[in-house]
Amino acid sequence: MKVGIMGGGQLARMLALAGHRLGVHCLALDPQPDACAAPVAQHIIAAYDDRNALTRLSQASDCVTFEFENVPHGSLQFVAAQAAVYPPLSALAAAQDRLHEKNLFRALGIPTPPFIAVDNCASLAQAVAEIGLPAVLKRRTQGYDGKGQIVLRAASEIEAAWLRLGAVPMIVERFVPFERELSLVVVRGRDLETAFYPLTENLHHDGILRVSWSRPGDALQEFAEDYVRRLLDELKYVGVMAVEFFQVSGGLLANEFAPRVHNSGHWTIEGAETCQFENHMRAILGLPLGSTASVGCAAMVNFIGTLPEIGQVLAIPQTHLHIYGKEAYPGRKLGHVTLWTHDRRALPTRLNQLRALKGGDRARAFRALIS
Amino acid sequence: MKVGIMGGGQLARMLALAGHRLGVHCLALDPQPDACAAPVAQHIIAAYDDRNALTRLSQASDCVTFEFENVPHGSLQFVAAQAAVYPPLSALAAAQDRLHEKNLFRALGIPTPPFIAVDNCASLAQAVAEIGLPAVLKRRTQGYDGKGQIVLRAASEIEAAWLRLGAVPMIVERFVPFERELSLVVVRGRDLETAFYPLTENLHHDGILRVSWSRPGDALQEFAEDYVRRLLDELKYVGVMAVEFFQVSGGLLANEFAPRVHNSGHWTIEGAETCQFENHMRAILGLPLGSTASVGCAAMVNFIGTLPEIGQVLAIPQTHLHIYGKEAYPGRKLGHVTLWTHDRRALPTRLNQLRALKGGDRARAFRALIS
Structure with missing residues (x-):
């Protein structure tokens, strides 16, 4: 059996190591020539949107998975037309957009910290006034390991934070003093x-x-x-x-x-x-x-x-x-x-x-x- | 760190898998193109006595080990002149020859079943008479997984067994009805x-x-x-x-x-x-x-x-x-x-x-x- 993985980092590496025990070979698509999964998987060195490479990956694999959320959604759709993809693309889509993700939690009755979607600096200021400080401003997409977010502690920080995160669609959440x-x-x-x-x-x-x-x-x-x-x-x-x-x-x-x-x-x-x-x-x-x-x-x-x-x-x-x-x-x-x-x-x-x-x-x- | 392995079978494969966790890459020298360690190690496809390949293995490795006893002793000596080899060659030499191995046990006061070295069919018959039947006839070298040995149950079987095992130096041991x-x-x-x-x-x-x-x-x-x-x-x-x-x-x-x-x-x-x-x-x-x-x-x-x-x-x-x-x-x-x-x-x-x-x-x- 063969499993294709979008991404060749440590998660792909550990998936591939687990796969070998089961007699499963992994193929890892990753543009980095030194991707750390390469020594234990078949490494396809290509951009995540390289359609030839995606086709190779799909055709060689019994199913395809991914090791990070920021896989281009279009690439996975392209793969899904040729191979089984797990987890489902709907899960990836939800996880790629913090607003989508939080709305999903809310729709399912899963409690979250209070949050508001903001599309410009004025709506951010208004949202912060509503939610209170401290608050956490997060880009809707492309965040991981704390990247793409800033804690706001004073109203005076709002504009700089908005610009620093790229003035793109974001959400602002109440900062939760968790246990x-x-x-x-x-x-x-x-x-x-x-x-x-x-x-x-x-x-x-x-x-x-x-x-x-x-x-x-x-x-x-x-x-x-x-x-x-x-x-x-x-x-x-x-x-x-x-x-x-x-x-x-x-x-x-x-x-x-x-x-x-x-x-x-x-x-x-x-x-x-x-x-x-x-x-x-x-x-x-x-x-x-x-x-x-x-x-x-x-x-x-x-x-x-x-x-x-x-x-x-x-x-x-x-x-x-x-x-x-x-x-x-x-x-x-x-x-x-x-x-x-x-x-x-x-x-x-x-x-x-x-x-x-x-x-x-x-x-x-x-x-x-x-x- | 890199470890060279003589042999590319399942033991090399499992060594290599363990190595990856520690950040250690293995190189496996094995003449079989489909050696099962190949997907998880760097595979050097060469005969075990190919001196160019042995030099490549030695020079690329922090140390060299082996996954089977029947590695040509001369090859490992050649490697040992260029790289650290573990376990020591003396252990390999002892394990490669059943007489050497049994004599070592005896010299160290480690009990063994009674055994006698035999070099021809006549000395085998004499040894069997001394040791009694049933007995186990074993080639001194090249045995694994029960290959290279025969259980003798009657004196009439001696000659056929001797010939079937190749009329090479052997040992004969008392068959032990173990618990x-x-x-x-x-x-x-x-x-x-x-x-x-x-x-x-x-x-x-x-x-x-x-x-x-x-x-x-x-x-x-x-x-x-x-x-x-x-x-x-x-x-x-x-x-x-x-x-x-x-x-x-x-x-x-x-x-x-x-x-x-x-x-x-x-x-x-x-x-x-x-x-x-x-x-x-x-x-x-x-x-x-x-x-x-x-x-x-x-x-x-x-x-x-x-x-x-x-x-x-x-x-x-x-x-x-x-x-x-x-x-x-x-x-x-x-x-x-x-x-x-x-x-x-x-x-x-x-x-x-x-x-x-x-x-x-x-x-x-x-x-x-x-x-």
Whole structure:
């Protein structure tokens, strides 16, 4: 079996590694000659809208998937005319536009922070007056890892923010003083078999995910599953999806969803019976899903911008390293480590050991988890 | 980092997959254009004694290892003049010659079944008279998966067996009516840090391993570790090694050792904190070892000659599939499945479900495990 992937980054790489175990070869279309999935997949070096390349990908694959939201929608439509595409294009379309996404949550009765669509600077000022400060201004499209958004703390900042984000259609949301950031990773098969992973607690810094840890048995699991199930049904979803929530006053507000495998599910490689990557492959190929039950306790720490010396990381007991083989530059996700234990009480010690390694931003990110 | 591997079969494939997680690229030298490691490693298609290819492998690699015992010793000596080779060549030399191997066990005080070296048909007849029947006649070299050996049940079979095995130097051993077949997989780092996996119980049929299952806490663990430690010390060993034992009257007799990752250690991918493949990579690269502690209970079943329909396999709860991407022919190892549970009592049910799938030889192999 062959699976085509739009994108050749670390998510495609980990999908391809999971695929090999199942006897599935991946093809990854990515314009970067050094795409990090290339050593484990057949790499088609081409622009995302190169129709010849898209045809090659479609014709060689039993089905096609994608590893990032910003795949040109037209390209996927072109592929979908020639091959099965999972998750469905409707999910991608919703995730590509924050207004569409938030309206979908609202229509499904999934609570969100209050938001208003804004199309010019005057409507932004009016929306901020309505919503209150602080507020978060977000471009409707092309945002990831905190890019394309600005926190507004004073009315005087509105115009500069509007211009800085490109004076394009945006939404403005109330800034939510959340208790926790949680995400729920779910997988649904072609036959609608559905399996939820335990909730994940996440810690972001500068808009980039830093640390995730599994929360099996969390009191909010059922609430989250109920919301996510509405989304799956509405979108006729197939594959892995991640939905990010803010916990506020003991309830959940949906922030966004990703129609793909997700950084906050990386801990499942060691911490769940079947990881998100294998389950995505199983789902889109029409194979039975694997158990999403957690095994032990896992915490995942991203390496952003720089990599520590790997011998030092591996010297910490129960660390599991994942290096993506990418060239380093600031803000780039270069790898992650999963700390895995039988006993959650051992995690803070391990995290402290990891924190002691070079890399200041990690130290900050760990504080909340350790305290 | 780069690791060169002599051989491009499923062991090289699983080493390469483990390597990618650590950011390590493998190069696999294998004369077969369709070597199953090729999709996940840089494949050097060349004969094992092609000196230009061996030089390319050596110069491109931080260190070189091997995935099978029958690598030409001269080739590895040639490589060792240009690159670090682990495990040491002395271990390979011992494992390549059953007489050398058995003499080594004897010299180290590791019990073995009684054996005698034989160089011609007359000395074989004499040895059989001394050792008694049934006995096992084995070529000293080039044996694997039960090839190169014959069980002698009557004196009248001696001459035919001698000729059938090629009238080359052999050993004849007493046939041991063992209670269990066990193997111990161990890893030792360049700094001599040593970690033992729990004992594995194995079931062979027609000389090929069929089923392995982990035996954490087995009463014989310490005995086995004591014997294996002597071997590691004598050979100044680095890397993963597997030693196969027969359990007889509650004690252990060493059968053979493999200076490499081993089929009876495949269950460690799911059933141990760090699998044998990753630990071999860590060891030979001078990195700290990972924990070899078991996680839950695991049983591994080989797919020999034919593959079942993979959807049927994955429909059995808690199965983990490993397909090697090899062309099918009788007696060939094409893949394996690990059954993993929290609770050993669930294993027989899972095995029965697997047994019910097409493939008669598997049914036979499971009987002992299930009963």
